[in-house]
Amino acid sequence: MVEPGTQHSPAPTGQGFGRVLVAVYGLFALAATSRSAVQIATELYKAPLAYLLSAFAAIVYIVATVSLARGDMTSRRLATVAISIELVGVLIVGAASEWFPSVFQHPTVWTGFGSGYGFVPLLLPFVGLWWLRHTR
C-alpha cells in the first residue's frame, strides 16, 4: 500500500527478471546496430527505406535497453515511449512487409513481424510494457 502523500518509488526495472529483459534488449540493440551499420556503409543505395528502418529500429532498441537498465522515473517514461514505438514499428513494418513484399526484399529486424529472429521482436515489446507495468 502506498500511503497518501508519501513518495511511491517503483521497483527497479533492471533487476530480477528485468536483468534478463535488458540482456535480450541489449542483444537486439547490438544486432540491429551492427546490421544497419553494415547495410548503410556498404549498400545503402540498394534499399534505402529498409536500411534506414533498420537504423531506426537500432536506435529504439538502444534507448529501450539503456532506459530499462537505469530504471529511474525519467528512464521509465523514456522506456515506455521507446517500447511503444517498438510495438507500433514491428506491427506496421510486419504488416507492410506482408502486403508490399516488393518494398521489403531487403530484411530489417521487424520484417515479417521479426520472423528472421524467431518472432522475438514481436514478443519483446509486449513483455517490456508488461514489465514496466508490473514494476510500477
Next chain:
Amino acid sequence: MTGTYATVITVVALLLAGWALICAALNRRPTLCLFAAGVLLEALLLVFAVGGVVQMAGSDRQFARAEFVGYLLGCLAIPPLAFYWARGERSRSGMVVIALALLITPVMVLRVQQVWAGSVG
C-alpha cells in the same frame, strides 16, 4: 574458417551454457570457476577472431567481408558483456543472462561460418 576449431568453440560454449543453466536451476550465483571458464572461452574466441581476419586478408574470394568482421566482433563482445551485466544480481536472473549469452555464442560462430562460406549476405 577452420571447421574443427569452430566446432571446439561451439562445444565449449554449449557445455558452459549447460553448466550455467544448471546453476540457474539450482539458484546458484556465478562462481570464480565459471568466470574462469568464461575467460577460457573468450580466449578461444579471440584466437578465432584474429585467425578469421588473417584468413580473410589472405583470401581473394568474394564474400560479405564487413558482415564477417561484424559477426566476429559480436562473438567477442557478447560473453564479457553478459558477465558484466550479470554481476551483482541477487536473483537467479544473473545466471540466466550468462546462460543466454553462452547459447547465443554458438549461433554467432555458425553465422561467421555461413558468411565465410558465402551463403549469407
